[in-house]
Amino acid sequence: MTDNTDRSLGRVEARVADLTEQISGLRTELSRLVQLVESSTAAHHERIAALESFRRWMIGLMTGLFMSGIAAVLGYVLKAL
Numbered sequence: 001m002t003d004n005t006d007r008s009l010g011r012v013e014a015r016v017a018d019l020t021e022q023i024s025g026l027r028t029e030l031s032r033l034v035q036l037v038e039s040s041t042a043a044h045h046e047r048i049a050a051l052e053s054f055r056r057w058m059i060g061l062m063t064g065l066f067m068s069g070i071a072a073v074l075g076y077v078l079k080a081l
Helices: 002-080
Strands: none
16 A cells, blocks of 8 residues: 555656746746736837827928928018018
8 A cells, every 4th residue: 555655646746846847937937928918018108209200300390391381471561562
């Protein structure tokens, strides 16, 4: 009976060791994936900030061009009067 118990206990211990190793590997992989997501998210936010800056610059440029156009038209109209 002790032989059976010892063998059974040995199989359980081996299985526990195997599962512990698998869990450790999964933790490592999960940590790597979390770091990947964090770095990807940070890069995404940087791209959004760059695009937002470009959008503001373009709005300023278009506003300036529009105002220059209005000034040119007003100058032309006032000169014609």
